[in-house]
Amino acid sequence: MIARRLVIAAALAVAGCASAPIRYYTLTPPGAGQSGPIRQIELATPRVPEGLQRPQLVLRRSATRLDVVETARWTTSFDMELQAALAYGLATELPAGNGTLPALRVASALRQFDARPGVGVDAQFEWTVSDGDAHWSCQRRLSQPASGDTDSLVFGMQTLVRDAAHQIALSIRQRHCPSL
16 A cells, blocks of 8 residues: 555656657748749848847746746757748749849848737848849848737748748849838
């Protein structure tokens, strides 16, 4: 009887110590990497705020509080996630070059990125496009609503980054910053 109670107590102790599973997320939507030829673009790794340079998701809980979620992580570093998602977005937005279009260089920075559970995602992107002869710099504030669970919030982040890629592609096609 004592042995049975010890086994039950040990099982309960182990169950109580079990941690939540780590879940991995990506900013790149399903099917990324399956597009055809694209215009030659050199996309520099985006600059991101230092507080986001970590594998864990960072969520804004209030005006003064950020939470680093230990059980929700990016599949790679956040800046690389952002670069891959922007590259995919540009690949879907811009036609393939025919050899006569100049190569482009795009440098970008994420100045603000707040993911708020139950509210959504707010971001400020800045980018500079250079084509050898000209260059132009743009910025855009974007928002995307999202529900409270992490999966929905990350989907909102994916949508917001896709919108940023659209704005960058628009500036490339127009050769100036898009109107608001």
